[in-house]
Ligand SMILES: O=P(O)(O)O[C@H]1O[C@H](CO)[C@@H](O)[C@H]1O
């Protein structure tokens with residue numbers, strides 16, 4: 001069975017899928033977590049892998065960048081391939097002064113400047129929220145490992161380079177900016193499935209002095225990954 005963007009069979013994906021934006025990060029995660037990982041999708045180079053972690057099935061596949069891209073992949077996974085939960089593992093720009101480069105953010109809700117969710121129900125300002133159970137599992141794992149974690153709202157923007165209204169967003173307690181979570185939460189709501197976003201802060205909009213390199217953005221996500229796996233298998 002193939003959809004326009006995923007050439008796989010229905011049983012090829014695990015019920016839980018981790019989704020980084022970057023397909024190379026998906027490959028790294030698969031190699032690191034799952035010695036038994038097998039490639040289940042490679043359409044457009046959007047690598048998807050399935051294997052097991054501690055005997056439990058898990059898949060990981062790239063989403064691409066931006067809300068239209070993750071909407072396509074999340075829709076096909078949740079609607080056509082029997083996937084029940086998607087946990088995005090991405091990078092984000094810090095907005096709140098309390099957030100530092102390298103910190104982990106669990107996104108309970110995602111504001112957005114995108115039209116993706118506005119198009120769902122005419123006249124309704126859709127609330128893009130994570131699955132409470134997945135968020136609780138990720139935060140529980142963070143508390144168990146004793147390291148701090150930020151839990152709250154983020155913003156999913158369409159523009160990467162257009163300056164963010166940082167002061168306004170910060171005044172509303174927004175922790176960080178990325179480009180996919182709001183749409184992912186919308187797709188999960190559409191299909192009655194679960195979604196969560198766990199982010200590693202790769203740069204800070206208030207202070208760029210500690211920003212990660214592109215290589216670090218591809219590799220420095222260990223803690224976010226362990227919280228995401230805990231949520232996936234909760
Ligand atoms: O690191 P990923 O998961 O790709 O996430 C962030 O990085 C990309 C922009 O560089 C956007 O996709 C943004 O959401």
Ligand SMILES: O=c1cc[nH]c(=O)[nH]1
Pocket residue numbers: 091092093094160177178179202203
């Ligand atoms: O969307 C993103 C992702 C990482 N860092 C940013 O500043 N924006």
